[in-house]
Amino acid sequence: MSIVVRIDVELARRKMSVGEFAEKVGLTANVAVLKNGRAKAVRLSTLEAMCRVLGCQPGDLLEWVDD
Amino acid sequence: MLIVVCAQVVVVATWRLLSLVRADRIFSNASGVWVDTILWAIGIGWTSLVAMFVVVGLRADDPGLPLLMFVLVVGGAALGLLMIVMRGLLRRATTLRTEMETVI
Numbered sequence: 001m002s003i004v005v006r007i008d009v010e011l012a013r014r015k016m017s018v019g020e021f022a023e024k025v026g027l028t029a030n031v032a033v034l035k036n037g038r039a040k041a042v043r044l045s046t047l048e049a050m051c052r053v054l055g056c057q058p059g060d061l062l063e064w065v066d067d
Numbered sequence: 068m069l070i071v072v073c074a075q076v077v078v079v080a081t082w083r084l085l086s087l088v089r090a091d092r093i094f095s096n097a098s099g100v101w102v103d104t105i106l107w108a109i110g111i112g113w114t115s116l117v118a119m120f121v122v123v124g125l126r127a128d129d130p131g132l133p134l135l136m137f138v139l140v141v142g143g144a145a146l147g148l149l150m151i152v153m154r155g156l157l158r159r160a161t162t163l164r165t166e167m168e169t170v171i
Binding site: 005027030033034038039040041042043046 | 166168170171
């Protein structure tokens with residue numbers, strides 16, 4: 001997938017675990033999809049929750065990889 | 068006789084589909100197989116019903132039995148068409164669910 005969701009940097013900055021992050025965002029059913037990088041779409045509401053929980057901008061979380 | 072067998076196949080396949088619903092696996096490929104089974108059984112049963120209807124209709128004295136069989140044929144056709152629509156809906160729902168599983 002050419003758009004990668006990178007939460008590792010932000011999670012490390014906030015010292016939050018992936019499970020805790022998923023629970024706060026309300027993502028319990030799809031944590032595996034997020035972890036494996038198999039996500040094909042992100043709801044704007046989910047992106048908003050992720051930015052609020054991590055205190056960052058969408059550009060910090062999404063990266064375009066040319067492959 | 069064949070119609071009875073077809074009816075039993077439909078009952079068994081419907082029971083399997085209900086089990087899939089309970090296991091929350093209804094939107095998978097397995098359900099498509101069972102729906103196709105139901106459709107084939109209804110199709111075969113309906114075809115033999117039509118054959119019997121033609122035979123009975125050609126050598127009937129009174130219109131009672133052919134009329135009853137005609138009603139059954141029309142009812143069977145309606146049921147079959149309904150199942151075709153349902154099959155299409157299930158396929159579409161399965162595709163949508165598979166797509167949504169990759170959305171976070």
